[in-house]
Amino acid sequence: MASSPDRTLAVADMATDFRGAMRRLASGVAIVVAQGAGAPVGMAATSVTSLTMDPPAILVCVNQSAGIHPCLTPGSPISVNILSRHQRDVSAAFGGAVAREKRFEVGQWSIDDHGLPTLDEAQANLACTIGNIMPFGTHSIVVAHVTAIRLSAAVEPLIYQDGQYL
Ligand SMILES: Cc1cc2nc3c(=O)[nH]c(=O)nc-3n(C[C@H](O)[C@H](O)[C@H](O)COP(=O)(O)O)c2cc1C
Structure with missing residues (x-):
């Protein structure tokens, strides 16, 4: 394989192209909520992914610089709220x-059985308990067991693509 004559340029191109590729990956959006010190904390995430059916589990990739990150510990509850089309705000x-x-002044929030805010009119509300947390680069991969689910009647998810909502 020929080596790149300009490695700096090659790395810059990779970053640009990777960003471009990910902008073409359409995703749903979820709000991940955890209990902080005295108040809940929440963050928008497109990285929520179905992991396994048995046991029911998801993963979410969280930047280690995010405010929620220190609140994500094995055994602690999180609420994962999959947004509806009208919830782009x-x-x-x-x-x-x-x-x-x-942030919790935006949208209508109720309190779930773990005392965590759960978003009304979301496509789905998943009550979860964190299993494993695996650091990788700037992020952590958080694996969570799903313990309870509430579903909306209509399937009308918010979709994020190319830096915009559909
Ligand atoms: C649509 C959308 C999707 C996002 N997805 C993720 C994600 O999957 N993981 C992540 O760490 N940050 C993601 N972010 C960025 C965080 O939501 C954002 O940095 C947030 O401000 C972090 O919380 P903090 O301000 O409390 O630190 C996303 C932002 C948006 C708008």
Whole structure:
């Protein structure tokens, strides 16, 4: 294999192309909520993925710099709320447009059996318990067992693609 004449350029191209590839990967959006010190914390995530059916489990990739990250510990509960099409304001707020302590003022939230906020009118609300956390680069892969589910009647998920909502 020929070596690259300009490694710096090759690395820059890889970063640009990787970003371009991921912008072409359409995703649903979820709000991941955990209990912080005295108040809940939440973050928007496109990385929520179905992991296994038996046991019912998901994974989510969380930046280690995110406010929620220190609250994600094995055995602790999280609430994962898959957004509906009309909830793009909730996605934007929990994606960083609104200060951490004011995010739960956006959207209608109830309290689940673990005392965590759960989003009304979401496509699905998953009550989860964290199993494993695996650091990888800048992120951590968080594996969580799904313990309870609430579903919306209609299937109308919010989709994020190319930096925009569909
Ligand atoms: C649509 C959307 C999807 C996102 N997906 C992820 C994700 O999967 N993992 C992640 O770590 N950050 C993701 N982010 C970025 C975080 O939501 C954002 O950085 C947030 O502000 C982090 O929380 P903090 O401000 O409390 O640190 C996403 C943001 C948006 C708008």
